[in-house]
Structure formats: C-alpha cells, structure tokens
Amino acid sequence: MTLATERAKLxxxxxxxxxxxxxxxxxTAGVGLCTATETGDAKCYNTRATCNDPTNYTKTTKEYLFxxxxxxxxxxxxxxxxxxxxxxxxxxxxxxxxxxxxxxVTVNLKDxxxxxxxxxxxxxxxxxxxxxxxxxxxxxxxxxxxxxxRTLKVYYGYIGDTFSWSDxxxxxxxxxxxxxxxxxxIKITAKDVLVRTYGRKSQYPVLSxxxxxxxxxxxxxxATLSPSGIGDTDYPASGTISIGSEAISFTRSSDTLTLTRxxxxxxxxxxxxxxxxxxxxxxxxxxxxxxxxELLVTGAGLPSAYIPTTDWEAERDLWxxxxxxxxxxxxPESIEKVIGELSExxxxxxxxxxxxxxxxxxALSPEASGVTLxxxxxxxxxxxxxxxxxxxxxxxxxxxxxxxxxxxxSEKNEIxxxxxxxxxxxxxxxxxDKYNGNSIKVITSRWIISQSTALQLAGRTLARFSDTPDMIxxxxxxxxxxxxxxxxxxxxxxxxxxDFSGANETRTFQVLEVDEGNDAGHEFTVKALTSSFVGRYxxxxxxxxxxxxxxxxxxxxxxxxxxxxxxxxxxxxxxxKII
Amino acid sequence: xxxxxxxxxxxxxxxxxxxxxxxxxxxxxxxxxxxxxxKENAYDWLGYDFWKPTATGDSWIRxxxxxxxxxxxxxxxxxxxxxxxxxxxPQYSTNAGSTWNDCASxxxxxxxxxxxxxxxxxxxxxxRILVTNPTTIAAIAGAQIGEALELPYGMAVGFAxxxxxxxxxxxxxxxxxxxxxxxxxxxxxIEGSLTVDLLEPAWVRSNWSPFIDHAQTPKPFVxxxxxxxxxxxxxxxxxxxxxxxxxxxxELYMKVSLRFKGTL
Numbered sequence: 120m121t122l123a124t125e126r127a128k129l130x131x132x133x134x135x136x137x138x139x140x141x142x143x144x145x146x147t148a149g150v151g152l153c154t155a156t157e158t159g160d161a162k163c164y165n166t167r168a169t170c171n172d173p174t175n176y177t178k179t180t181k182e183y184l185f186x187x188x189x190x191x192x193x194x195x196x197x198x199x200x201x202x203x204x205x206x207x208x209x210x211x212x213x214x215x216x217x218x219x220x221x222x223x224v225t226v227n228l229k230d231x232x233x234x235x236x237x238x239x240x241x242x243x244x245x246x247x248x249x250x251x252x253x254x255x256x257x258x259x260x261x262x263x264x265x266x267x268x269r270t271l272k273v274y275y276g277y278i279g280d281t282f283s284w285s286d287x288x289x290x291x292x293x294x295x296x297x298x299x300x301x302x303x304x305i306k307i308t309a310k311d312v313l314v315r316t317y318g319r320k321s322q323y324p325v326l327s328x329x330x331x332x333x334x335x336x337x338x339x340x341x342a343t344l345s346p347s348g349i350g351d352t353d354y355p356a357s358g359t360i361s362i363g364s365e366a367i368s369f370t371r372s373s374d375t376l377t378l379t380r381x382x383x384x385x386x387x388x389x390x391x392x393x394x395x396x397x398x399x400x401x402x403x404x405x406x407x408x409x410x411x412x413e414l415l416v417t418g419a420g421l422p423s424a425y426i427p428t429t430d431w432e433a434e435r436d437l438w439x440x441x442x443x444x445x446x447x448x449x450x451p452e453s454i455e456k457v458i459g460e461l462s463e464x465x466x467x468x469x470x471x472x473x474x475x476x477x478x479x480x481x482a483l484s485p486e487a488s489g490v491t492l493x494x495x496x497x498x499x500x501x502x503x504x505x506x507x508x509x510x511x512x513x514x515x516x517x518x519x520x521x522x523x524x525x526x527x528x529s530e531k532n533e534i535x536x537x538x539x540x541x542x543x544x545x546x547x548x549x550x551x552d553k554y555n556g557n558s559i560k561v562i563t564s565r566w567i568i569s570q571s572t573a574l575q576l577a578g579r580t581l582a583r584f585s586d587t588p589d590m591i592x593x594x595x596x597x598x599x600x601x602x603x604x605x606x607x608x609x610x611x612x613x614x615x616x617x618d619f620s621g622a623n624e625t626r627t628f629q630v631l632e633v634d635e636g637n638d639a640g641h642e643f644t645v646k647a648l649t650s651s652f653v654g655r656y657x658x659x660x661x662x663x664x665x666x667x668x669x670x671x672x673x674x675x676x677x678x679x680x681x682x683x684x685x686x687x688x689x690x691x692x693x694x695x696k697i698i
Numbered sequence: 699x700x701x702x703x704x705x706x707x708x709x710x711x712x713x714x715x716x717x718x719x720x721x722x723x724x725x726x727x728x729x730x731x732x733x734x735x736x737k738e739n740a741y742d743w744l745g746y747d748f749w750k751p752t753a754t755g756d757s758w759i760r761x762x763x764x765x766x767x768x769x770x771x772x773x774x775x776x777x778x779x780x781x782x783x784x785x786x787x788p789q790y791s792t793n794a795g796s797t798w799n800d801c802a803s804x805x806x807x808x809x810x811x812x813x814x815x816x817x818x819x820x821x822x823x824x825x826r827i828l829v830t831n832p833t834t835i836a837a838i839a840g841a842q843i844g845e846a847l848e849l850p851y852g853m854a855v856g857f858a859x860x861x862x863x864x865x866x867x868x869x870x871x872x873x874x875x876x877x878x879x880x881x882x883x884x885x886x887x888i889e890g891s892l893t894v895d896l897l898e899p900a901w902v903r904s905n906w907s908p909f910i911d912h913a914q915t916p917k918p919f920v921x922x923x924x925x926x927x928x929x930x931x932x933x934x935x936x937x938x939x940x941x942x943x944x945x946x947x948x949e950l951y952m953k954v955s956l957r958f959k960g961t962l
Contacts, residue, residue, distance in 0.1 A: 127880075129880065130881060130883055131880075131881075132883055132884060133884065187884075189884050189885055189887075190885035190886065190961050191810075194748050194776070194778040194810075194836075194837040194839065195748065196735075196746065196747055197746060198746055199746055234738070234742060236734075236747065237734045237747065250742075497873060498874075498877055499877060499879055501874045502873060502879075503872045503873060503874050503876070504874070596880040614874075640882060641869045641871075641882045642869075
C-alpha cells in the first residue's frame with residue numbers, strides 16, 4: 120500500500136521512526152586488511168574512535184533505527200524509545216526575500232540497558248555482561264563521538280496492512296548535536312543540509328594561504344607569493360586576488376604574479392610583506408542558477424546529486440533568464456549570507472527538500488500557463504477553527520527602489536556606494552483615496568549591474584506587494600498532504616475571505632512552510648502568503664494562435680493578446696502586462 | 699492470540715513467567731540464526747529484538763539440561779508468524795534429541811498476537827520450539843517454555859478481559875463546516891488487572907511471591923485468564939508500578955492483585 124493511500128485511509132496508524140546513520144568499519148578486527156591484534160575487551164567496536172588499526176580503517180555506514188512506542192511495530196531491530204514526536208521547526212521560505220529558515224529537527228530518545236547484540240560485532244568475546252554494564256546511549260556516544268554532520272533520517276509513515284519502509288516519507292538532515300544522557304534521555308538536534316552554507320561550516324571563497332613575499336607599492340605590477348612553491352599548488356594561472364581592500368586581477372607564473380591594480384572600484388594601495396593574498400570569487404553576468412550551483416557544490420561541498428539540474432534549468436529558462444550576477448567576493452564570506460542576498464536580488468526561493476533530498480528553487484512569479492491550482496475548501500479540507508489570517512501591512516509597498524552598480528566592492532552595501540537606481544511606483548495606490556501615503560522599499564544589490572534586471576526586480580516586487588498581503592496558517596488532515604508543496608500555489612475558499620457581498624471568495628496563496636508539528640501523521644500545518652500579482656501576465660503565443668475573441672480560455676490564460684487602445688478587450692477584461 | 703490446550707485445563711487463569719531458556723544450567727542452541735537476529739533475542743525478555751533463522755523449512759531453538767525439567771506451557775510473543783504463513787509447536791525429547799514428541803498441536807496463527815500452549819506436565823531434559831517457515835522467514839521476540847503459575851480460582855465478578863478493548867489514542871478530523879474528513883489512531887497495547895481472593899497463605903508464599911520477584915525485575919509475563927473458554931485473550935503483560943503486597947482479606951485467607959500493561 121502506498122503512502123498516499125495510507126494517508127487517505129480512515130483509521131490510519133501513524134508511525135514516526137528515526138534512523139541514525141553512523142560511520143562504521145567494514146572490516147573484521149584482526150582479519151584481512153585489519154592488522155589489529157587486540158582480543159576480548161580490548162577489541163574495537165568497528166568505529167573510528169575505538170579503532171586499533173586507524174591506517175586501515177575502512178569507512179562505511181550503519182543505520183540504527185528508533186521508533187515511537189506502539190503496538191504492531193515491524194519485527195526487526197527497532198528501538199521503540201522515541202519520546203513523544205520529533206519536534207520540527209520547518210523550513211520556511213520567504214517568498215523571494217531572502218534565504219528563510221533552515222529546518223531543525225529535535226528528537227528525544229530514552230536511554231536503556233542494552234545487551235550490545237547488533238551493536239558490538241564482538242559482543243560474544245567480551246568478558247563483561249553488556250546488559251548490566253552502562254546504558255545504550257552512554258556506550259553509543261563513547262564509541263561514536265564523531266556524529267556531527269552525519270545523517271539523521273526521519274521516517275514519516277503508517278503501520279499499514281503490509282509494512283515496508285519504502286512506503287515512508289524519509290527525510291534526511293545533518294546531525295548538529297547530541298545532548299545527554301540527561302534524565303535518562305538524549306536529545307538529537309539536526310538541520311537540513313543547507314546548514315552547510317552557514318559561515319561556521321563553510322565560506323566562499325576558501326581562505327587562501329599565500330602571502331606577499333615583499334612589500335609592494337601602489338604602482339607595482341608584479342608581486343611574489345610566499346611560501347615558495349605555493350603559486351603552483353594553491354593559485355590559478357589567472358584571476359582576481361585581494362590584498363587588503365584592493366582587488367587586483369593577475370596572471371601567474373610559478374610564484375610570480377603580474378598585476379593589474381585597483382579593480383572592481385577599489386583603489387591601488389601599498390601592501391606589506393606578509394599580507395595575505397586572497398583568491399577572489401568573481402562573476403561577470405553569470406546566470407544566478409550557475410552561481411548558486413557554484414556556491415553550493417564547490418563552496419559548501421554539497422554533493423552534485425543534491426542539485427536537480429534539469430529542474431533548475433527549467434526555472435531559469437522560464438523566469439530567471441535575465442537574472443545575471445556580476446560581482447566579487449573579495450574575502451571569504453558566509454555562503455548562507457550570499458545566497459540570501461541573491462534570493463532577494465533575483466526573487467527566488469531556495470530550500471532543502473528533505474524527502475527528495477534536493478535543493479529546490481522557485482522563482483517568484485505569476486503562475487505559469489496551463490496550471491490548475493488545487494482548491495482547498497472549508498467544507499472538505501480546512502480543519503475546524505484552524506485558519507488564521509494575519510494581514511501584513513508592513514509588507515505592502517507603493518514604491519520600490521533598486522540600487523545597483525556598486526561603486527567600490529571593498530566597501531559596504533550602503534546607498535551612497537551604488538551609482539544607479541531603478542524604481543517602480545504605484546501613485547494610484549498611494550493616493551489619498553486609497554492607501555493615503557507612500558510605503559517605500561529600498562533594495563541594494565551588489566550583484567546587479569544591468570538596468571533591465573534592476574527594473575525587473577522593482578517591477579516584480581511592486582506587482583507582488585502592491586496590496587497588503589495576508590499571511591495565513593491552517594491545518595489539514597494528511598489525506599490532503601499531496602496538495603501542498605513548498606513554494607507552490609494553492610487556492611483557498613473560506614468564509615474568512617469574502618467579496619463585497621459577503622460571499623466566499625477564492626484566493627491564491629504561496630506555501631511558505633509545511634509543518635508536520637507534534638501530530639505528524641494525523642494533521643499538519645501550512646503557512647502561506649498571498650500570491651496575487653497585480654495585473655495580468657502572459658507568455659508569447661505560438662504561431663497560428665487565434666485572435667482574443669476566438670481564443671480558448673486556456674489560451675487566454677497562457678498567452679498575451681494585443682488589447683484595445685483603452686487597455687481592455689472587447690469583452691471588457693483587462694489587457695496584459697509585461698513583467 | 700491463540701491458546702492451545704492439550705490437557706484437562708481448569709480454566710482458572712495462568713501466568714507464564716518461568717522460562718527454561720533462562721533457567722540455570724541450560725544450554726540454548728538454535729538451528730540457525732540470522733545476523734542481528736541472534737537466538738539470545740528470543741529469551742532476553744525484550745520486545746524490540748528477535749530471533750530469526752536463516753532458512754525456510756523447519757527451524758528450532760532448543761533448551762537442553764543435564765537432568766529432566768518439568769514443563770506444562772509455552773508462549774510465543776512479538777512474532778510475525780502469520781505474516782509469513784508459518785507454523786509453530788513446542789516439543790520435548792527424552793533421548794537427548796534423537797526423537798522429539800509434541801507437547802501440543804501445531805499452530806498456524808491467523809494473526810501476530812501472543813500464542814499460549816498448555817499441556818499436562820512433561821518431564822524431559824530437552825525442549826524446543828519448532829518453527830516451520832514455508833517461503834519466507836518469521837521473527838520471534840519472545841519464546842517461553844516451562845511451568846505455568848496456575849491461579850486457584852477463576853476470575854471474580856468485575857474482571858475485565860483486557861483483550862476486549864485495547865488502548866488506542868484516537869484523533870478525528872472535522873472540517874470548518876463540520877464535515878468528518880478523517881481519523882487516525884495509535885494503538886497503545888492493552889492494560890489489565892486482576893484480583894484473586896480467598897487464597898491459602900501458603901499458596902501465596904510459594905507461588906505468588908516468586909512471581910512478584912519476576913514481574914518486579916521488571917520482566918514481562920504471559921497471562922491467560924481462561925484458557926478453556928476464551929482462548930483468544932492471552933496477553934503479554936508487564937508491571938509499571940509496584941505490585942500491591944498480598945494482604946489478609948480474612949483471618950485465614952489472603953488476597954492478591956495485579957495491574958499491568960502489555961500487548962496482544
């Protein structure tokens with residue numbers, strides 16, 4: 120039975136399990152490649168911390184499974200010691216206003232005596248009684264101290280008529296910490312893999328280790344790297360470096376650099392022997408998708424399998440073709456911070472899909488053509504008394520300013536360090552008869568140099584936030600889980616949205632958060648933000664598309680048509696806008 | 699749950715807690731054991747680990763002694779025999795395993811609940827649980843064989859067979875408009891209690907007190923309240939609090955009681 124079938128079943132029996140995937144050695148102590156000679160209690164436990172032959176330690180992984188205690192668990196080694204439900208602070212996207220929040224999972228597990236069978240491969244050779252010696256977690260953490268960054272799997276599913284772990288939604292996270300044992304429990308904290316972009320985990324570019332061998336003046340065009348030989352091992356043949364607050368382009372031969380001084384708006388300056396020669400990361404009108412891939416894979420070290428290239432390229436081709444990045448990272452910076460800036464500059468959401476184990480991207484945009492949104496109603500979907508509406512008046516704007524073309528890339532991103540600005544304004548909404556005043560959003564982007572890109576950012580932001588958006592939260596039964604996808608749109612119909620007459624009105628929202636909460640398997644909570652773009656948008660129609668009056672409704676939704684001089688069509692509907 | 703009786707049982711209720719697999723002097727062997735599913739898992743009283751043989755067909759786990767031991771019950775719990783269409787029976791041997799006699803008839807259970815076999819006392823130095831896995835291999839968390847503690851009386855008025863209403867945490871979902879849109883549950887096993895009065899003080903001291911020692915280790919036990927008339931209601935139980943001290947309900951007799959949680 121599939122997970123979708125179980126979610127829709129009356130009397131479904133939710134089960135949450137966790138898998139702790141730890142490193143282990145694939146060898147047998149003292150056999151073959153392992154030269155360890157220890158016996159009995161001195162033998163290892165096939166972990167790195169207990170290894171007696173570290174040179175030949177051969178790493179593989181082993182998963183330890185834990186579950187909530189309940190009847191009808193599968194008959195395999197599955198420690199039923201999860202206390203309550205795993206608590207999850209879900210991933211939150213921002214609707215194209217930054218990186219958002221990383222998902223955090225905490226799981227509390229009871230400690231218990233354990234006989235070591237299935238854990239210690241040499242349990243039968245020990246002289247002590249493992250069941251009466253220590254506790255499971257006390258022994259486990261002593262033998263496995265290198266748990267940070269290893270994988271915590273969280274299994275969400277049901278005890279169906281036929282049990283299979285393949286029918287579970289398996290989400291993977293990086294272990295951050297394991298606390299305890301305290302009060303006969305331990306607590307595992309794990310975050311989604313984008314935590315690897317945090318400054319504490321990774322920076323981009325990586326810190327260079329070369330220094331100036333001797334002083335150089337602001338006029339010098341050559342310099343020598345130190346220590347000797349580092350040029351060939353650590354530096355590319357050409358590129359950009361920074362010394363102090365000066366960006367310098369260079370070509371290299373062995374340790375000798377030929378310099379072009381004072382690049383990226385910085386001033387040539389004197390530098391001293393011993394000053395660090397930092398390799399810079401630069402982009403010159405690179406598509407933001409390319410830059411993100413570089414930051415995540417090269418910078419943060421994410422496996423390339425985590426990047427769904429085809430999906431990313433499709434999103435690029437549809438909405439991000441003009442999202443071109445130009446800029447420099449002169450010193451190592453937090454990748455998380457840079458991605459957050461890119462998200463705001465080019466209006467996309469990025470998040471870790473723990474189930475698909477992929478980093479997802481969604482550009483902030485009107486709905487693509489031909490898409491029918493799932494409709495959730497107060498009759499059959501929204502759980503009683505669960506829908507809450509929060510009007511976000513602070514997120515409504517009548518004017519957007521985008522400051523771009525940074526002057527000196529060594530300086531901060533203040534307005535006076537940008538040479539250009541593009542704006543979009545809606546004076547009608549700012550008029551005394553409507554919102555009665557301006558609400559201005561100022562965006563500074565060190566990554567934009569193109570006027571059209573700046574204009575696009577201003578226009579899209581204004582189109583999205585011209586009217587006060589609603590932030591809503593509501594609960595659904597798991598039967599509707601498939602209708603909700605991060606950063607995608609949904610339609611809601613509820614008495615809490617009414618038209619002028621008081622009749623229910625269907626509104627469109629973008630999902631920002633899906634929270635399994637403390638009742639995973641029973642119900643889940645959705646947070647979403649108004650997703651209506653002011654105006655009517657279109658794609659270029661293919662040849663042979665009929666005129667508006669003869670076009671199908673699907674064609675009218677998908678493609679642009681030239682309207683009458685008064686901005687309307689013959690049927691009275693509004694003309695289209697270019698965004 | 700299944701109960702197999704091969705004797706003129708009293709139907710008074712039985713508690714299976716003694717286990718030859720853990721008795722001093724025993725040598726336990728198994729036909730085979732899969733990696734991570736060692737034979738010890740079948741008699742360590744833990745419900746989260748399992749003995750599982752490596753091959754289909756007949757497999758066994760055997761308790762051997764230097765001298766004859768008495769047994770009149772066997773219990774199997776925490777198994778998935780029904781899922782694998784497997785069958786099971788207890789056997790004994792009086793010739794060091796050259797030939798085996800059935801203690802009770804073979805069972806091919808229809809569900810994975812506790813199985814309780816009951817028979818007249820046998821005396822043998824070798825006992826085993828024989829499992830037949832036709833195509834796929836079942837796992838067993840608990841195997842017990844030994845002498846059952848038989849209560850002198852049946853359950854008194856007011857006794858609630860715990861198997862009749864297992865504990866369940868129900869959650870229902872209602873839409874904003876009041877439509878029933880779903881429901882889920884978490885099965886949380888069973889809970890039960892029993893009280894037996896008018897017991898001979900000597901019986902309490904020689905039979906109930908040893909059981910208290912076992913249950914308060916704490917270790918689980920199998921309880922069948924009437925193996926004659928209600929053969930589908932045996933449960934695996936354990937105590938989570940101190941068992942009440944037996945008390946004198948009259949000048950001559952004592953009363954014992956027990957509250958437990960468990961699984962079917």
